[in-house]
Amino acid sequence: MSNSKIILTGDRPTGRLHIGHYVGSLRRRVELQNSGAFDEIYIMIADAQALTDNAENPEKVRENVVEVALDYLAAGLDPAKSTLFIQSQIPELCELTFYYMDLVTVARLQRNPTVKNEIIMRNFEASIPVGFFTYPISQAADITAFKATTVPVGEDQEPMIEQAREIVRKFNFVYGDTLVEPEILLPDNEACQRLPGTDGHAKMSKSLGNCIYLADEPDVIKKKVMSMFTDPDHIRVEDPGKLEGNTVFTYLDAFCRDEHFAAYLPDYANLDELKAHYQRGGLGDVKVKKFLNNVLQETLEPIRNRRKEYQKDIAYVYEVLKKGSEAAQAKAAQTLSEVKSAMRINYFDDAELIAAQTKKYQEQ
Numbered sequence: 001m002s003n004s005k006i007i008l009t010g011d012r013p014t015g016r017l018h019i020g021h022y023v024g025s026l027r028r029r030v031e032l033q034n035s036g037a038f039d040e041i042y043i044m045i046a047d048a049q050a051l052t053d054n055a056e057n058p059e060k061v062r063e064n065v066v067e068v069a070l071d072y073l074a075a076g077l078d079p080a081k082s083t084l085f086i087q088s089q090i091p092e093l094c095e096l097t098f099y100y101m102d103l104v105t106v107a108r109l110q111r112n113p114t115v116k117n118e119i120i121m122r123n124f125e126a127s128i129p130v131g132f133f134t135y136p137i138s139q140a141a142d143i144t145a146f147k148a149t150t151v152p153v154g155e156d157q158e159p160m161i162e163q164a165r166e167i168v169r170k171f172n173f174v175y176g177d178t179l180v181e182p183e184i185l186l187p188d189n190e191a192c193q194r195l196p197g198t199d200g201h202a203k204m205s206k207s208l209g210n211c212i213y214l215a216d217e218p219d220v221i222k223k224k225v226m227s228m229f230t231d232p233d234h235i236r237v238e239d240p241g242k243l244e245g246n247t248v249f250t251y252l253d254a255f256c257r258d259e260h261f262a263a264y265l266p267d268y269a270n271l272d273e274l275k276a277h278y279q280r281g282g283l284g285d286v287k288v289k290k291f292l293n294n295v296l297q298e299t300l301e302p303i304r305n306r307r308k309e310y311q312k313d314i315a316y317v318y319e320v321l322k323k324g325s326e327a328a329q330a331k332a333a334q335t336l337s338e339v340k341s342a343m344r345i346n347y348f349d350d351a352e353l354i355a356a357q358t359k360k361y362q363e364q
Contacts, residue, residue, distance in 0.1 A: 005040075006040045007038050008043075008148035009025065010087070013050050016067045016071060016213045017068060017075075018212055018213045019204075019211075019213075019214065020204040021214075022214060023189070023254045024195065026075045027192075028192075029043065033077060043077060044328075045069065046142070047088050048093070048094075049087065052135065053129065070317060071214050073317065074215075074303045074306040074307035075214065079320045084324040085327070086325050090145070090325065092145060092329065093145055096336060100171070104167060109137075112163055117156075137163075139160050139163075140164035143182050144168060146328070146335070152185040169181065198210045200245065214307070229246075229247045231246050237283065238282055240280055241281070241285075252271055263294070264295070337349075
């Protein structure tokens with residue numbers, strides 16, 4: 001097996017990407033892409049996976065593919081350095097999933113905490129679509145098809161990566177060393193692992209209306225920041241404030257750097273000083289929110305402007321995805337060929353098999 005360092009990661013196209021996606025994965029992907037430390041980077045728009053619980057709404061998924069691609073390009077993913085592709089355009093992934101299904105029990109899938117949570121969240125219980133239930137197996141196919149050594153994801157995906165590793169180990173044990181066991185790469189900043197919604201709710205979600213989108217206009221960002229959840233007991237400026245569960249400070253943990261203080265709040269050298277003042281009292285929420293608004297505006301402005309440029313040439317965006325999908329398919333086809341060879345189902349490529357069968361029947 002080669003020593004290439006390969007990344008595979010992606011998103012379900014459920015809508016425009018928000019700042020939770022940005023700090024949780026997108027910003028890191030751009031850094032990894034530009035680090036030069038990886039030989040190949042594959043970034044997938046998981047439309048086939050999105051269809052497992054949107055089968056009756058294909059138009060929504062179709063629309064969102066372009067939204068996600070625009071956000072990818074706007075955030076700085078570069079088609080010259082990263083292969084951006086659409087999952088459904090790689091039929092080899094379905095075939096790999098089908099073979100891997102034989103290596104996993106229903107009981108093992110039912111124990112997967114991520115699957116359990118998603119089933120509850122979507123009220124599937126008894127009526128869970130099979131495609132959705134087998135999501136961990138499909139994800140293992142996505143990862144192994146590209147021989148990914150590294151999968152950058154949030155901590156909620158750890159059970160999925162562990163299940164992929166189990167499938168790799170089982171396959172290699174039964175059929176011989178063929179697949180690469182992936183390593184998980186978690187966000188290094190705790191605040192980035194799960195950015196709460198602007199209302200303090202544990203998760204940003206479109207349905208709760210508590211997201212700040214990468215494409216939001218400046219006035220929309222400001223309105224959302226100024227209405228953000230803070231410490232409900234911090235009523236007067238002089239009151240000591242709590243940081244725990246205070247969304248504004250969680251966002252500052254994820255976004256602000258020391259140089260932002262020099263630019264927008266020079267009374268403080270860094271976030272630790274601001275936090276200390278808030279905790280001892282004498283610092284109002286409005287002042288902190290105004291600072292956060294400045295930080296977010298600076299971060300999101302170049303992304304929003306690049307997105308507007310790409311929106312002028314949608315044909316180019318589709319061309320990027322088409323070329324990326326062609327490159328991804330070539331890689332997946334190579335892996336599938338090796339898998340079929342290991343499983344001994346490469347009948348027509350196996351000259352030894354034909355020779356042995358010929359000899360067997362000649363001797364009879």
